[in-house]
Amino acid sequence: MSDSKTYAPPSEFSSRAHVKSTEEYRALYERAKTNPEAFWGDLAATELTWFRPFLKTLDWDPPSAKWFPGGKINACYNCVDRHLRTERRTKPAIIWEGEPGDSRVLTYEDLYKLINRFATILMRLKSKTGERAVIYMPMIPELAIAVLTCARMGITHSVVFGGFSSEALKTRIQDLGASLVITADGGWRRGKEVRLKDAVDKALEECPSVRTVMVYKRTGSDVNMMTGRDYWWHEHEENLDSTPALKAIAESGEVQHLDPEHPLFVLYTSGTTGKPKGILHTTAGYLLQTAITMKWVFDLREDDIFWCTADIGWVTGHSYIVYGPLTAGATVVMYEGAPDYPAYDRFWQIVEKYRVTIFYTSPTAIRALVRQGDKWPNAHDLSSLRLLGSVGEPINPAAWDWYYRVIGKERCPIVDTWWQTETGAIMIAPMPGAMPLKPGSATLPLPGTIVDIVDTNGNVLGNNQEGFLVIREPWPSMARNVWGDPKRFQEQYWSRFPNSYFTGDAARRDDDGYYWILGRIDDVMNVSGHRLSTMEIESSLVHHPAVAEAAVVAKPHEITGQAVCAFVTLKQGDWNVEALGQELRQWVGREIGPFARPEEIRFTDALPKTRSGKIMRRLLRELVTSHGVTGDITTLEDMSVIQRLASQHQSDED
Ligand code: WT7
Numbered sequence: 001m002s003d004s005k006t007y008a009p010p011s012e013f014s015s016r017a018h019v020k021s022t023e024e025y026r027a028l029y030e031r032a033k034t035n036p037e038a039f040w041g042d043l044a045a046t047e048l049t050w051f052r053p054f055l056k057t058l059d060w061d062p063p064s065a066k067w068f069p070g071g072k073i074n075a076c077y078n079c080v081d082r083h084l085r086t087e088r089r090t091k092p093a094i095i096w097e098g099e100p101g102d103s104r105v106l107t108y109e110d111l112y113k114l115i116n117r118f119a120t121i122l123m124r125l126k127s128k129t130g131e132r133a134v135i136y137m138p139m140i141p142e143l144a145i146a147v148l149t150c151a152r153m154g155i156t157h158s159v160v161f162g163g164f165s166s167e168a169l170k171t172r173i174q175d176l177g178a179s180l181v182i183t184a185d186g187g188w189r190r191g192k193e194v195r196l197k198d199a200v201d202k203a204l205e206e207c208p209s210v211r212t213v214m215v216y217k218r219t220g221s222d223v224n225m226m227t228g229r230d231y232w233w234h235e236h237e238e239n240l241d242s243t244p245a246l247k248a249i250a251e252s253g254e255v256q257h258l259d260p261e262h263p264l265f266v267l268y269t270s271g272t273t274g275k276p277k278g279i280l281h282t283t284a285g286y287l288l289q290t291a292i293t294m295k296w297v298f299d300l301r302e303d304d305i306f307w308c309t310a311d312i313g314w315v316t317g318h319s320y321i322v323y324g325p326l327t328a329g330a331t332v333v334m335y336e337g338a339p340d341y342p343a344y345d346r347f348w349q350i351v352e353k354y355r356v357t358i359f360y361t362s363p364t365a366i367r368a369l370v371r372q373g374d375k376w377p378n379a380h381d382l383s384s385l386r387l388l389g390s391v392g393e394p395i396n397p398a399a400w401d402w403y404y405r406v407i408g409k410e411r412c413p414i415v416d417t418w419w420q421t422e423t424g425a426i427m428i429a430p431m432p433g434a435m436p437l438k439p440g441s442a443t444l445p446l447p448g449t450i451v452d453i454v455d456t457n458g459n460v461l462g463n464n465q466e467g468f469l470v471i472r473e474p475w476p477s478m479a480r481n482v483w484g485d486p487k488r489f490q491e492q493y494w495s496r497f498p499n500s501y502f503t504g505d506a507a508r509r510d511d512d513g514y515y516w517i518l519g520r521i522d523d524v525m526n527v528s529g530h531r532l533s534t535m536e537i538e539s540s541l542v543h544h545p546a547v548a549e550a551a552v553v554a555k556p557h558e559i560t561g562q563a564v565c566a567f568v569t570l571k572q573g574d575w576n577v578e579a580l581g582q583e584l585r586q587w588v589g590r591e592i593g594p595f596a597r598p599e600e601i602r603f604t605d606a607l608p609k610t611r612s613g614k615i616m617r618r619l620l621r622e623l624v625t626s627h628g629v630t631g632d633i634t635t636l637e638d639m640s641v642i643q644r645l646a647s648q649h650q651s652d653e654d
Contacts, residue, residue, distance in 0.1 A: 006436040007404075009413055013386070017433020018295045025434040025444070032447035039448060040476055044068055044288050048327070049082045051257045054284075058474065063494040063501075065474045067285035072257040075264055075283050076152035078291075079326035080115060081255065083108045092331045095305070095354055096141045099188035099337030106141055108329075111148070112253070114141075118149040120250040121236040122180070125212050129154030129256055132266070133180040134173050136160045136196055138187020139336040142216045142233070143312050144322055146182045151264060151283075154256040155180065158266040158278070161313025162187055162194055164593040168276075170203035172268050175278055175483060177209045186219040190341040197223040204229075260284035266483045267315055269421040270533035271492060272523045278483030279315075279421050285476030289425035290324030296446055297415050297429045298358050299387060300328055307333035308360040308389075309347065314530070315421040316391055319477075320360060324425070339365050345376040348407075352380040359407075360389035360417075362529040366399045367559045374406050382407060387432055389415045392529025393561045394517055400439035418442035418517050420503065421531070422493065424477030427451075428515050441514045448475055451515070453507055458497045466508045466518060471501040523617070525554040525562050532596055534617070537564060540591040546570050546580060551607050551615045552598070555624035563599035565624050567607055567645070577603050604648070606641045620645075 014020050019028065032039040037057040044054065044067075055070030083089065094106045106114070127133070133155050137143040143159070150157035158176055160169050173181065183200050186193040197215055201224055204210055215223065216233040225232070240246045261282045268276040294300040306325050310316035325332045333354055339347050347369070351359060369376065388408050395403075395416055404414055413432035419425060428451070430443040437443065445451050452460050453467040461467040478501070482489040496502040506518040520526060523534040534552040541550035549569045557563035568584065570577075581601045589597040608616045619642055 006438050007413070008436045009433050010411065013299075013413060014433040016301075017299050017431070019299075019431040019434045021433075022435050025431050025447075028447040029445075033450060036448060036473060040067075040288070043292055044284065044476070047291050048073065048284065048288055049078055051077075054260060060474050062474075062499045063490060065285075065478060065480065066261055067282075067476050068260040071260045071284065073260055073284050073287075074152060074154075074255050074258055075287050075323065075327075076115060076148045077255050078287055079148060079151075079323065080108060080112050081253065083329050084112060086329075088329050091329070093326060094141055094144060094332055094334055096334045097336065097350055097353075098140065099191075099335075099341065104141060111145070113250075114145050115149050115152060116253055117237065117240055117250045118145055118233075119152055119254070120240060120246055121233075122149065122153065122155075122214070123249070124236075124246065125180075125214075125231065127153065127155060127180050127212065129258075130156075131180060132156045132158065132176040132178040133182055134158050134160055134169070134176065134178045136162060136164075136169055136181065136183045136200060137216065138162055138184055138189075138194065138196070138218055139311055139334060140184070140187070140216070140218055141334065142184070144334065146214075147265075147312065147318075147322055148326075152255055154258050154262060156263040156265060158268070159313050159318070160268070161311055161593070162196060163311075163313070163595055165590050166199035166202040167591050168593055169199060170206055171276075172278070173203060173207045173210060175268075176266060178207075179209055179211045181210055181213045182216075183213065184216040184218040185221055185223045188219065188336060190338050193219050193221060195221070195223075201226075258283060261480070263480075265318065267318065267421055269315075270524055270531045270536055271488075272533065272535065274533065274535040274539040276533070276536065277485070277488065277492070279479045280481040280483050281424050281477070282480050285478070286424050287323055287327050289475065289477035290319040291327035293426045293429075293446065294320075294324045294328040294330065296431050297417060297426050298360070298389065299432055300325070300330055300358070302329070304330060304357045305333060305354055305384070306330045306358045306360075307335075307351070307354075307356045309335065309339070309362070309365065310360075310391075315424070316360075319425055339369065340372075343376070344369060344372040345379055348377045348380040348382060351382055351385065355384035357384055358387045358389070359385055360391065362392040363390055363395040363399050364392070364528040364560050366390070366395070366403050367561075370399060370402045371559070377406055382409065385409075385412050387415065388412050389417060391417045391419070393526050394519065395440060397439045404439075413437060414439075416440070416442045418505075418515070422479040422501075422503075423471075423475070424479065427471070427475070428517075438512075438514055441510075441516050443514050445515070448473075452500075453509055454497060463509050463511050463513075466506055468497075468521065469503045469505045469507040469515075469517070470497050471503065472499075525564065527554070527557075527562050527564060528560040528595065530595055532564065532592075536592065537566065537588055537596060537598065540588050540596075541566060541568060541584060543591065544584060544587050546573065546575055547584070549607055549615075551617055551620055553617055553621045553624055555600070557599070564596065565600045565602065565620075566598040567602050567604055567620055569604055569607060602645075602648070604641075604645055606644075608642045608645070616642075 041057040052072035054068035059066040417429040554562040
């Protein structure tokens with residue numbers, strides 16, 4: 001990757017930007033570094049609306065952080081209510097486009113009313129502060145309404161991406177002990193219905209904690225409703241309209257005054273073991289950092305139309321469709337379907353239709369669209385765009401170049417944003433009016449993000465050396481815990497290097513101080529910007545009755561960045577390997593979700609192991625990334641295994 005070519009911010013962009021020059025950036029960065037408490041304290045007081053002011057900025061007892069103790073706040077109030085006192089009352093908060101082409105616009109005032117109505121409905125069904133709700137919905141406005149209603153009531157929400165299987169849904173509901181599930185009959189994806197309620201029914205066979213299931217009617221198909229447990233959202237809306245006492249409650253706009261550390265949400269993410277981790281985020285700090293990055297990184301202005309193409313089921317959607325933009329009073333676009341349906345110009349058609357000014361997507365989406373050629377974007381007027389963003393994985397120079405030329409017409413800076421589910425908000429990214437870009441680099445750490453690159457022993461490395469990326473100082477939107485497993489939180493993130501947060505990523509810094517993220521160093525894969533755990537897929541495979549052992553590695557993939565490759569040994573039996581390969585792929589799809597399906601299954605008679613019996617994934621990784629195995633294999637128990645696998649690999653390629 002070349003570091004040489006740089007792109008200075010267009011002067012027109014800089015002159016109007018929140019942060020206009022490298023000097024301004026440096027001043028902010030230095031202030032945050034020398035006096036973080038004053039820096040974050042001032043921002044929290046000005047950017048957020050408090051019911052009761054906080055007493056101090058931070059109590060830090062690593063890894064336990066309490067930001068803004070003594071205050072009282074509500075995330076939903078900050079996202080919605082406070083804007084009603086301004087001209088934003090009638091401003092569109094959410095512009096929604098459904099896959100079949102239906103659309104809706106909700107102003108901040110509309111959002112306020114719908115949330116209060118839904119809160120009244122949930123209250124009536126006895127949901128309350130301190131409980132957990134799992135939300136399993138398509139990308140429709142009611143998903144955002146459900147999220148914000150939970151936040152308003154102090155119910156900790158956990159959105160499970162609609163692409164997850166009922167099995168994955170079940171384990172999340174159980175881990176949280178959720179009492180409430182909010183779902184829909186189904187959603188649309190590439191012209192087909194994704195039947196969500198069916199998956200909920202299956203999951204709930206083994207979830208005794210769930211008392212209430214609220215179902216939104218989206219597709220209108222037949223679903224099963226269990227009396228006393230399942231309720232139609234629209235029936236409760238109708239009931240509210242015909243019950244004056246309930247209407248009065250909805251109109252009163254009741255809102256919980258919560259502790260700044262009140263658990264706002266849990267999002268499950270793949271880690272290095274088979275079991276996903278429930279990453280816990282709390283209220284005030286999370287809100288502050290997602291909102292301030294809207295200004296710093298996306299340079300948000302009052303008239304922007306901001307579109308983040310992620311699903312709300314991932315952290316990107318939480319932070320940059322719901323909490324960040326709405327706290328900042330923005331107009332967001334929300335889209336239900338896929339980028340390539342009904343045709344490859346769906347994104348560009350939506351950009352044109354709504355005059356999108358800021359567009360934020362993943363390198364995977366860009367690479368998939370590059371492939372289809374320039375005619376798709378060229379058929380649309382993209383002149384409204386002024387800023388482009390990228391997230392989820394490193395963006396390769398060819399994709400960057402296409403994004404810059406064909407989509408941004410060489411006018412729009414590209415913000416390559418590095419962050420994680422655990423960081424809550426963007427950590428390393430350009431301030432687009434302030435610093436030159438280098439394609440492939442997330443550029444410089446934002447103010448308040450203090451990072452180092454270290455070697456295995458924790459020694460700080462200098463420029464141009466590859467090592468582990470660590471974060472040295474606490475930040476407001478940092479994850480507070482792994483739900484129900486503080487030990488795992490401590491061990492996973494805070495033990496490897498004392499008092500530092502371990503990101504799991506390798507990185508390098510160049511002589512200009514720019515950061516180049518090299519990817520995960522643990523057993524976590526990045527497929528289409530989605531995090532997958534090798535262990536999770538392996539344990540799914542070995543559940544299958546035919547499978548004896550499985551080893552999963554990532555192999556490079558032109559579009560999705562990485563793809564899942566599974567090496568499998570079979571139990572004794574007469575297997576039709578052709579059919580079994582297909583079956584195993586579907587099996588993983590059912591157990592985890594279609595996006596986790598292995599691209600390739602390789603059957604083998606043995607896996608390479610050390611003498612102590614550990615599978616040597618490193619060798620398998622080398623096998624699928626290069627053409628031979630290098631390095632030390634002296635600990636290998638049976639040398640012939642790897643030779644057989646290597647020759648098999650060779651003949652597959654020929
Ligand atoms: C991992 C976090 C939070 C965004 C969505 C993914 C990789 C993320 C970049 C980037 C290079 C990136 C890292 C990170 N990653 N953004 N701009 N450049 N790599 O969230 O599922 O928690 O995954 O995604 O490897 O650790 P996530």
